[in-house]
Amino acid sequence: MKTYEVVGIGNAVVDVITHADDTFLDHMGIEKGIMQLVDQARSEKLFGAMNDRLQTPGGAVANTVAGVGSLGLQTAFIGRVRDDALGKFYASAMTDNGIDFVNPPVVEGEMPTSRCMIFVTPDGERSLNTYLGISTGLTSADVPISVSGNARIMLLEGYLFDHDAGKTAFREAARATKAGNGIAGIAISDPFCVERHRADFLSLIEHDLDYVIGNEHEIKSLFQTDLETALAKTAEICPLVVCTRSGDGVSVLSKGERVDVPVQEIIPVDATGAGDQFAAGFLYGLATGRKLEICARMGNLCAAEVISHVGPRPQIDMKDVFVKEGLV
Ligand SMILES: OC[C@H]1O[C@H](O)[C@H](O)[C@@H]1O
Numbered sequence: 001m002k003t004y005e006v007v008g009i010g011n012a013v014v015d016v017i018t019h020a021d022d023t024f025l026d027h028m029g030i031e032k033g034i035m036q037l038v039d040q041a042r043s044e045k046l047f048g049a050m051n052d053r054l055q056t057p058g059g060a061v062a063n064t065v066a067g068v069g070s071l072g073l074q075t076a077f078i079g080r081v082r083d084d085a086l087g088k089f090y091a092s093a094m095t096d097n098g099i100d101f102v103n104p105p106v107v108e109g110e111m112p113t114s115r116c117m118i119f120v121t122p123d124g125e126r127s128l129n130t131y132l133g134i135s136t137g138l139t140s141a142d143v144p145i146s147v148s149g150n151a152r153i154m155l156l157e158g159y160l161f162d163h164d165a166g167k168t169a170f171r172e173a174a175r176a177t178k179a180g181n182g183i184a185g186i187a188i189s190d191p192f193c194v195e196r197h198r199a200d201f202l203s204l205i206e207h208d209l210d211y212v213i214g215n216e217h218e219i220k221s222l223f224q225t226d227l228e229t230a231l232a233k234t235a236e237i238c239p240l241v242v243c244t245r246s247g248d249g250v251s252v253l254s255k256g257e258r259v260d261v262p263v264q265e266i267i268p269v270d271a272t273g274a275g276d277q278f279a280a281g282f283l284y285g286l287a288t289g290r291k292l293e294i295c296a297r298m299g300n301l302c303a304a305e306v307i308s309h310v311g312p313r314p315q316i317d318m319k320d321v322f323v324k325e326g327l328v
Contacts (some may be wrong), residue, residue: 003150003285004100010061010157010171011135013078013114017272017310018050020119025127030119033173035128035190038117043131043138046117055255057310058116058178059135061157061187063312065274067280069099070314073287076147077102078173087113103142110134120310123216124268141171141303148176151184153287155279156209158189158218161197167204174208185211185240187279191221198222200238211240213279219243242296244278244303250296266304272322273312277302281318285327294327301325303308 025032028049033105038046057066062077077094081087083105089290090113094101105113114135119127139158139198148154153213154177160166168220174184186201186209188194202222205212212219216227223230227245234241235253242249245261249262281302285295301321302314309315322328 001146001150003074003152004076004147006065006068006153006155007076007147007151007177008065008077008155008157009078009138009160009169011059011114011132011159012081012090013116013130013135014090015056015057015058015116015118015312016047016050016053017056017118017120017270019055020121022121025119030127030129032121032127033125034128038129038131040112040131040133043115043117043129046129047115049190050117054267054310055089056313057090058273058312059108059114059157060189061155062094063276064155064187064279064283065099065238066094066313067096067318068284068287069097069279071280071284071318075230076151078102078143078147080134080138080142081105081113083107084112086115102144102147106134106215110137113174120270120271120272124271124307126270128272128274136163137165137248138163140168140169143169143173143175147179148173148253151177151180152182153283154182154184154284156184156186158186158193158201161193164235167200170204171208173185174204177208178208183203184212185209185213185235187275188212188214188218188222191217194218194221198290205234206237211242212238212243213282214244214245216245234247234299242282244275250278250289252296254292257265257292259292259296261293263300264304266307268307270310271307274303276312277314292298297325298322298327
């Protein structure tokens with residue numbers, strides 16, 4: 001049976017990216033800098049309003065898995081697509097990148113493949129408008145034990161917590177991974193998602209997970225308090241807490257140890273995927289047995305690369321960058 005270094009479960013989203021200015025965002029009622037869920041009609045309206053569309057596979061955890069895979073580790077992604085044009089595009093793009101795309105496109109009777117209309121403003125900020133479509137239907141039936149039970153590291157996408165079946169699938173996947181001697185964790189995804197499901201998030205983290213990755217807003221939202229208190233409280237219920245703090249760098253707390261790693265601030269070309277690629281670099285470090293400080297530095301380098309161009313996945317071989325920086 002195949003063993004995977006990293007397996008992700010998340011929304012399988014086709015990104016459609018374009019450039020726009022703040023006036024356009026205001027005109028279209030797009031909230032700047034966040035992820036908004038939209039219905040199909042709104043997604044079609046936004047799609048129609050886009051110029052120079054770039055279509056590319058996205059989805060937060062899928063981006064992380066792709067980043068880890070491009071660093072040479074064996075990976076799999078579990079997410080749902082329909083057998084429409086976008087779904088076929090997504091599935092083959094993942095496979096072409098060497099990622100095991102576990103579930104074939106669903107043939108009939110379902111909603112269309114998820115898509116995210118992304119507007120990048122001149123300051124590099126990205127505004128995400130996601131129509132989730134078929135992704136929302138993920139259940140335990142989509143998570144084969146042959147994959148979850150053979151993952152050394154499992155990564156779950158917080159957004160899937162919006163559905164009860166997703167919560168159950170997460171719990172079962174995490175337990176299967178741990179039963180196979182792997183570790184399971186979550187990329188929190190969004191402070192608003194935590195708001196909607198705080199008790200369930202905390203219960204999952206405390207009882208089933210080995211690590212949490214989130215930005216400062218997400219970690220704070222877990223306990224509705226200031227960052228330092230939230231970090232300490234999260235570390236009380238979870239063995240490994242990784243918090244990205246924009247210009248303030250990264251804080252990693254694990255079993256009484258704390259590492260703070262600075263980050264070099266750069267102006268983004270497109271901020272899409274920064275957190276996802278940070279997670280990719282960090283998990284690569286973890287999977288290859290690096291110290292936490294090195295893991296965080298790898299994460300920072302991967303995040304810096306992805307925001308230097310349009311699109312949520314790396315465009316260069318990050319291994320070369322790690323070598324240049326003396327990390328491998
Ligand atoms: O984190 C960035 C990702 O979130 C959204 O889900 C988009 O698909 C994008 O690729």
